[in-house]
Amino acid sequence: xxxxxxxxxxxxxxxxxxxxxxxxxxxxxxxxxxxxxxxxxxxxxxxxxxxxxxxxxxxxxxxxxxxxxxxxxxxxxxxxxxxxxxxxxxxxxxxxxxxxxxxxxxxxxxxxxxxxxxxxxxxxxxxxxxxxxxxxxxxxxxxxxxxxxxxxxxxxxxxxxxxxxxxxxxxxxxxxxxxxxxxxxxxxxxxxxxxxxxxxxxxxxxxxxxxxxxxxxxxxxxxxxxxxxxxxxxxxxxxxxxxxxxxxxxxxxxxxxxxxxxxxxxxxxxxxxxxxxxxxxxxxxxxxxxxxxxxxxxxxxxxxxxxxxxxxxxxxxxxxxxxx
Amino acid sequence: xxxxxxxxxxxxxxxxxxxxxxxxxxxxxxxxxxxxxxxxxxxxxxxxxxxxxxxxxxxxxxxxxxxxxxxxxxxxxxxxxxxxxxxxxxxxxxxxxxxxxxxxxxxxxxxxxxxxxxxxxxxxxxxxxxxxxxxxxxxxxxxxxxxxxxxxxxxxxxxxxxxxxxxxxxxxxxxxxxxxxxxxxxxxxxxxxxxxxxxxxxxxxxxxxxxxxxxxxxxxxxxxxxxxxxxxxxxxxxxxxxxxxxxxxxxxxxxxxxxxxxxxxxxxxxxxxxxxxxxxxxxxxxxxxxxxxxxxxxxxxxxxxxxxxxxxxxxxxxxxxxxxxxxxxxxxxxxxxxxxxxxxxxxxxxxxxxxx
Numbered sequence: 001x002x003x004x005x006x007x008x009x010x011x012x013x014x015x016x017x018x019x020x021x022x023x024x025x026x027x028x029x030x031x032x033x034x035x036x037x038x039x040x041x042x043x044x045x046x047x048x049x050x051x052x053x054x055x056x057x058x059x060x061x062x063x064x065x066x067x068x069x070x071x072x073x074x075x076x077x078x079x080x081x082x083x084x085x086x087x088x089x090x091x092x093x094x095x096x097x098x099x100x101x102x103x104x105x106x107x108x109x110x111x112x113x114x115x116x117x118x119x120x121x122x123x124x125x126x127x128x129x130x131x132x133x134x135x136x137x138x139x140x141x142x143x144x145x146x147x148x149x150x151x152x153x154x155x156x157x158x159x160x161x162x163x164x165x166x167x168x169x170x171x172x173x174x175x176x177x178x179x180x181x182x183x184x185x186x187x188x189x190x191x192x193x194x195x196x197x198x199x200x201x202x203x204x205x206x207x208x209x210x211x212x213x214x215x216x217x218x219x220x221x222x223x224x225x226x227x228x229x230x231x232x233x234x235x236x237x238x239x240x241x242x243x244x245x246x247x248x249x250x251x252x253x254x255x256x257x258x259x260x261x262x263x264x265x266x267x268x269x270x271x272x273x274x275x276x277x278x279x280x281x282x283x284x285x286x287x288x289x290x291x292x293x294x295x296x297x298x299x300x301x302x303x304x305x306x307x308x309x310x311x312x313x314x315x316x317x318x319x320x321x322x323x324x
Numbered sequence: 325x326x327x328x329x330x331x332x333x334x335x336x337x338x339x340x341x342x343x344x345x346x347x348x349x350x351x352x353x354x355x356x357x358x359x360x361x362x363x364x365x366x367x368x369x370x371x372x373x374x375x376x377x378x379x380x381x382x383x384x385x386x387x388x389x390x391x392x393x394x395x396x397x398x399x400x401x402x403x404x405x406x407x408x409x410x411x412x413x414x415x416x417x418x419x420x421x422x423x424x425x426x427x428x429x430x431x432x433x434x435x436x437x438x439x440x441x442x443x444x445x446x447x448x449x450x451x452x453x454x455x456x457x458x459x460x461x462x463x464x465x466x467x468x469x470x471x472x473x474x475x476x477x478x479x480x481x482x483x484x485x486x487x488x489x490x491x492x493x494x495x496x497x498x499x500x501x502x503x504x505x506x507x508x509x510x511x512x513x514x515x516x517x518x519x520x521x522x523x524x525x526x527x528x529x530x531x532x533x534x535x536x537x538x539x540x541x542x543x544x545x546x547x548x549x550x551x552x553x554x555x556x557x558x559x560x561x562x563x564x565x566x567x568x569x570x571x572x573x574x575x576x577x578x579x580x581x582x583x584x585x586x587x588x589x590x591x592x593x594x595x596x597x598x599x600x601x602x603x604x605x606x607x608x609x610x611x612x613x614x615x616x617x618x619x620x621x622x623x624x625x626x627x628x629x630x631x632x633x634x635x636x637x638x639x640x641x642x643x644x645x646x647x648x649x650x651x652x653x654x655x656x657x658x659x660x661x662x663x664x665x666x667x668x669x670x671x672x673x674x675x676x677x678x679x680x
Contacts, residue, residue, distance in 0.1 A: 238593050
């Protein structure tokens with residue numbers, strides 16, 4: 001396993017109390033595999049990724065428990081200098097909003113080249129040549145001229161390509177993409193997703209794709225981990241989950257997609273609101289919104305039950321859910 | 325839906341150009357942003373017209389002109405036959421009462437210093453004839469109840485509500501004056517998936533309850549299909565194709581619509597294999613410098629000589645045969661072609677039955 005997150009807990013101390021953002025998350029990614037982490041805002045999907053990358057805001061954030069094993073080493077036990085060598089070189093992250101992730105006062109060439117200057121000790125001239133090469137890789141037209149331009153001179157799709165180029169620069173083993181296409185238009189989103197998938201295959205990288213879009217997941221992922229209130233509620237190969245979800249939350253999400261045969265009828269809606277992380281419900285966090293909830297759900301936190309060999313569901317009644 | 329219903333809004337030749345100027349003391353015009361560049365459509369009573377398009381296509385500018393937040397450079401918007409772009413003063417105010425808007429971002433479209441009661445009741449301050457002063461508080465409570473919020477929360481502030489609840493507040497404000505038309509600009513795109521369908525259902529219910537006509541602007545194609553009777557597709561300031569939801573989604577004839585539909589990721593891994601995708605190259609051209617002829621030609625794989633010279637009109641393509649068939653709807657392409665979208669069309673997916 002390339003990356004293995006084990007029983008991770010992250011919390012944020014705020015004026016109003018402790019927000020429990022991640023509550024015992026475990027997942028793994030192999031080389032060449034794409035894991036989609038699906039969840040709504042506040043589900044802890046981005047915070048988990050930030051903990052893996054080591055870019056969590058500490059304080060107010062705090063890792064309250066767990067291990068993050070990357071190529072066998074526990075990243076949480078490394079000193080900050082060692083961690084920095086891993087970050088960027090061995091694992092890299094692509095953010096949602098390319099415009100605010102790029103430095104507006106440096107040319108894109110300088111920002112791409114910086115990777116090679118800092119991590120590989122290259123000269124500025126060599127780094128510039130590398131930057132042009134990378135921009136070619138992600139198919140930015142006229143890379144030689146555009147390397148001297150600033151981020152604002154690029155369109156949204158082109159900026160996201162620059163982010164991808166930057167993440168790929170040192171050929172990392174793992175890429176974490178946090179909503180990489182959410183800010184882009186549909187036609188451009190398809191271009192960027194295709195590019196990302198192609199490069200991943202070429203370099204046999206592990207890819208963690210964080211998203212809320214069930215369509216994007218179905219298109220590119222091998223496995224899915226569905227998160228709710230800081231826990232993984234279901235984890236399965238992509239085909240299985242769409243065919244027969246084993247958790248009522250996953251089922252609810254799939255059922256809320258408008259379908260042709262339901263035109264003119266009410267859309268299925270999960271009732272209620274996502275929980276407040278300062279006050280997560282007792283027992284199963286989903287029980288106040290769950291159509292299947294019974295007494296045991298109000299008291300006992302369901303473990304991630306094994307559903308066959310490669311699936312897990314954190315529902316007391318996963319069998320019933322699986323059978324519809 | 326009701327083809328014979330009366331037209332409530334008729335938009336003709338709508339244009340909005342923003343001048344680009346240079347110099348401080350001697351401002352001179354050096355060009356213009358052609359945000360909306362000739363849009364025509366009709367909205368009938370009780371109907372939902374969906375407008376889809378990518379960012380910068382002018383769909384929000386159209387919305388703002390419909391509610392008179394923006395004055396068109398040219399063209400007409402007829403509300404029950406009367407051109408509202410020429411109205412001012414009292415007459416304009418009366419029309420505005422009947423055309424209300426719901427905004428995209430429930431976080432910035434509500435004043436954080438006002439209570440929910442004041443926000444929803446504010447339209448009555450502007451249109452005092454809509455409700456007598458003593459009645460207003462009661463009306464606001466009723467509205468809160470109608471949109472599914474607790475009427476007891478009338479004195480709370482926006483920050484005490486979640487995103488979905490705030491959007492309900494925005495909808496209640498839009499309803500306060502009992503308008504006939506609601507223009508909703510991306511009303512659910514800022515919301516989480518599980519909350520989106522709650523708000524869509526609410527809008528659906530309110531439509532029949534209050535006999536509303538909707539102009540529903542969004543970029544999520546499957547949601548637009550669910551709620552709309554007719555759909556218009558915009559590209560760079562113009563409608564390139566318009567028709568019923570089935571005509572647009574299952575029988576698109578304009579290459580841009582075809583590319584747009586095929587690019588949407590479909591939540592069905594089975595469709596991955598037999599999905600034919602058209603991936604467009606390049607980006608949308610700048611609206612300051614619109615290509616000659618057909619504005620889509622720079623990204624179109626079908627573009628020929630004629631496309632650069634002749635602007636295609638939005639009309640039923642005659643060469644497609646069968647005038648009663650689903651491909652016979654307005655499409656602005658010289659080489660419009662009927663294709664049939666199978667299960668890969670957005671909103672088309674029928675999930676397989678769960679297997680035990």
